[in-house]
Amino acid sequence: MSEIHDPAAPQSTSDLANTGRMDVSAVLEGAEIPETVSNIVFDLANVRVFYGDFEAVRDVTMQIGRNEITAFIGPSGCGKSTLLRSFNRMNDLIPGARVEGLLAYHGFDIYAPEVDPIEVRRRIGMVFQKPNVFPKSIYENVAYGPKVNGMKVNMDDLVEECLTRAALWDEVKDDLKKSAYALSGGQQQRLVIARCIAVKPEVILMDEPCASLDPIATAKIEDLMKELAKDYTIVIVTHNMQQAARVSERTAFFTADVDANGVRHGRLVEYGPTRRIFTAPNDPRTEDYISGRFG
Amino acid sequence: MTATLVSPDATAPIDLGGKGQPLADKTFRWILFLCLAVGIVFLFVLLAYVTIKGWPRLTPTLWENMPSIRRPEQAGAQSAITGTLWVITFTALFALPVGFLGAVYMEEYANPTSRFTRFVEINIQNLAAVPSIVYGILGLAIFARALALGQTVITAGLTLALLVLPVIIVSTREALRAVPQNIRHGSLALGATLWQTTWRQTMPAAIPGMATGTILALSRAIGEAAPLLLLGAVSFISFNPTGPFSAYTTLPIQIFNWTKESREEFQILASATIVLLLVILLAMNAVAILIRNRTQKRW
Ligand SMILES: Nc1ncnc2c1ncn2[C@@H]1O[C@H](COP(=O)(O)OP(=O)(O)OP(=O)(O)O)[C@@H](O)[C@H]1O
Ligand SMILES: [Mg+2]
Numbered sequence: 142m143s144e145i146h147d148p149a150a151p152q153s154t155s156d157l158a159n160t161g162r163m164d165v166s167a168v169l170e171g172a173e174i175p176e177t178v179s180n181i182v183f184d185l186a187n188v189r190v191f192y193g194d195f196e197a198v199r200d201v202t203m204q205i206g207r208n209e210i211t212a213f214i215g216p217s218g219c220g221k222s223t224l225l226r227s228f229n230r231m232n233d234l235i236p237g238a239r240v241e242g243l244l245a246y247h248g249f250d251i252y253a254p255e256v257d258p259i260e261v262r263r264r265i266g267m268v269f270q271k272p273n274v275f276p277k278s279i280y281e282n283v284a285y286g287p288k289v290n291g292m293k294v295n296m297d298d299l300v301e302e303c304l305t306r307a308a309l310w311d312e313v314k315d316d317l318k319k320s321a322y323a324l325s326g327g328q329q330q331r332l333v334i335a336r337c338i339a340v341k342p343e344v345i346l347m348d349e350p351c352a353s354l355d356p357i358a359t360a361k362i363e364d365l366m367k368e369l370a371k372d373y374t375i376v377i378v379t380h381n382m383q384q385a386a387r388v389s390e391r392t393a394f395f396t397a398d399v400d401a402n403g404v405r406h407g408r409l410v411e412y413g414p415t416r417r418i419f420t421a422p423n424d425p426r427t428e429d430y431i432s433g434r435f436g
Numbered sequence: 437m438t439a440t441l442v443s444p445d446a447t448a449p450i451d452l453g454g455k456g457q458p459l460a461d462k463t464f465r466w467i468l469f470l471c472l473a474v475g476i477v478f479l480f481v482l483l484a485y486v487t488i489k490g491w492p493r494l495t496p497t498l499w500e501n502m503p504s505i506r507r508p509e510q511a512g513a514q515s516a517i518t519g520t521l522w523v524i525t526f527t528a529l530f531a532l533p534v535g536f537l538g539a540v541y542m543e544e545y546a547n548p549t550s551r552f553t554r555f556v557e558i559n560i561q562n563l564a565a566v567p568s569i570v571y572g573i574l575g576l577a578i579f580a581r582a583l584a585l586g587q588t589v590i591t592a593g594l595t596l597a598l599l600v601l602p603v604i605i606v607s608t609r610e611a612l613r614a615v616p617q618n619i620r621h622g623s624l625a626l627g628a629t630l631w632q633t634t635w636r637q638t639m640p641a642a643i644p645g646m647a648t649g650t651i652l653a654l655s656r657a658i659g660e661a662a663p664l665l666l667l668g669a670v671s672f673i674s675f676n677p678t679g680p681f682s683a684y685t686t687l688p689i690q691i692f693n694w695t696k697e698s699r700e701e702f703q704i705l706a707s708a709t710i711v712l713l714l715v716i717l718l719a720m721n722a723v724a725i726l727i728r729n730r731t732q733k734r735w
Binding site: 229231234236259260262263264266267269271273274275276285286289290333336337340 | 547548549616618619620621622623624625626627628629632636637640641
């Protein structure tokens with residue numbers, strides 16, 4: 142009791158971390174990073190995403206940094222998944238979906254007519270909310286990507302390497318031939334991550350990768366993300382504020398505006414280093430959202 | 437002690453008897469049961485009738501001997517059995533690749549909202565409802581006459597293939613549609629092409645459903661007599677087909693011809709052959725059901 146109210150106790154955390162409803166003190170760990178992105182992987186200028194006539198995301202301008210974890214947060218329906226899917230042209234698979242504006246990957250417009258979406262997806266991998274393992278063995282799940290991409294590698298070594306990186310090897314090394322469906326949800330999600338890094342992408346997009354997992358599995362995936370961020374650029378959508386605070390270098394806060402016709406359009410409200418977004422946001426809507434008053 | 441609002445002895449007796457089942461409910465239940473019973477009883481009466489009648493001829497001679505007009509007590513259905521095998525093999529050879537790939541196109545490649553797709557979709561459903569005799573007329577005009585394939589195994593195979601194609605397409609599409617979208621997306625997100633995704637993920641996952649539909653469609657083709665009568669399957673043929681351009685007869689045709697004969701021996705022979713045909717068809721359906729049950733939903 143006395144510890145909590147002891148005014149003399151060292152103030153190691155910010156006011157927000159102490160008084161807000163969520164413990165986001167994790168943002169205070171590590172070094173401060175500059176506001177501007179220096180090593181740019183994705184450069185978005187006025188990106189708009191449409192489903193038919195409906196403009197789901199309007200006017201996003203931001204830059205994603207190399208080997209950084211960037212978190213997308215915001216209330217449901219504000220277009221986080223929509224924007225994320227446009228990063229590797231998965232939106233092409235939805236009839237009527239279309240992207241306007243400039244979405245450049247290392248300076249190349251990935252929506253230019255001569256771009257092959259298959260090549261884009263090989264370089265920019267994706268992990269979905271629900272672990273979508275293939276109805277095949279664990280081994281074949283990992284080997285599938287390299288096979289279809291015609292990669293000339295020692296498959297056994299690659300499978301072991303990817304499963305090890307995904308922190309799954311020790312749990313499955315004795316039954317690689319077993320169906321992937323026999324794994325638990327958390328193991329399946331790590332398998333999906335192993336499968337994703339097997340094609341050696343540069344970027345991994347993750348859409349709520351821990352939404353269907355328990356706290357222990359979530360912690361494992363988070364550790365894994367931090368580990369992978371040394372070599373990969375990661376963009377993650379999450380509804381979990383603590384997760385954004387724990388893992389990400391930068392955070393983008395999105396929300397949905399209602400226009401004159403009552404239609405909701407997603408837009409980027411604020412983007413910056415996670416520590417600043419969580420401790421000193423510029424926009425009152427960000428402040429409200431992260432302190433749990435809204436959303 | 438906890439406080440109670442009503443003292444125990446003041447509690448009114450609880451009646452859980454309800455109002456009883458209303459008469460209408462009971463009657464309806466019986467009507468439903470009777471409808472089901474009529475169907476099942478008829479099936480069993482039919483089976484019992486042909487089995488009892490054909491019993492004396494349900495011996496190996498039935499599939500070892502050739503048909504004969506003069507000695508019905510010795511005649512068998514071997515040429516009809518091999519003819520059926522030949523015809524159904526060619527039916528499968530034509531119908532399966534076209535049906536599977538057509539269904540893959542409609543389900544995986546075509547834009548589902550386009551007018552063309554919807555037009556084709558409605559027409560495939562209509563084709564499935566066209567009487568089989570109409571396919572016989574079509575086969576006669578196109579394959580037998582225009583393409584000069586004559587009254588051969590290949591004409592029969594092509595015609596029956598057209599007959600079962602709509603069913604195969606519809607059932608394959610259903611099997612493909614049952615494969616969860618996130619498996620396709622998982623594959624495409626790894627940089628697989630649409631064809632790789634279809635060939636290595638979607639189709640293997642759909643195989644049980646495709647197999648079930650295919651077997652049911654082929655068993656329908658095996659039982660068809662009408663179009664083949666038009667196409668001139670030969671009534672009495674005492675040799676097995678030797679190739680795609682050979683003359684042939686099939687089990688339903690053989691049965692048809694024997695039942696036309698007035699002598700009792702032929703009636704018995706026909707009954708025995710009906711049992712044989714039914715056993716083949718029921719076995720095929722059993723395999724289809726087995727496949728379906730064995731590969732219950734994995735997602
Ligand atoms: N396939 C689609 N077709 C048409 N509209 C869509 C489609 N997917 C999403 N939308 C619409 O786009 C808007 C943004 O959806 P999106 O799924 O990107 O939101 P989100 O921020 O990811 O939400 P959540 O946090 O609930 O996942 C919503 O209004 C949604 O209805
Ligand atoms: Mg989403």
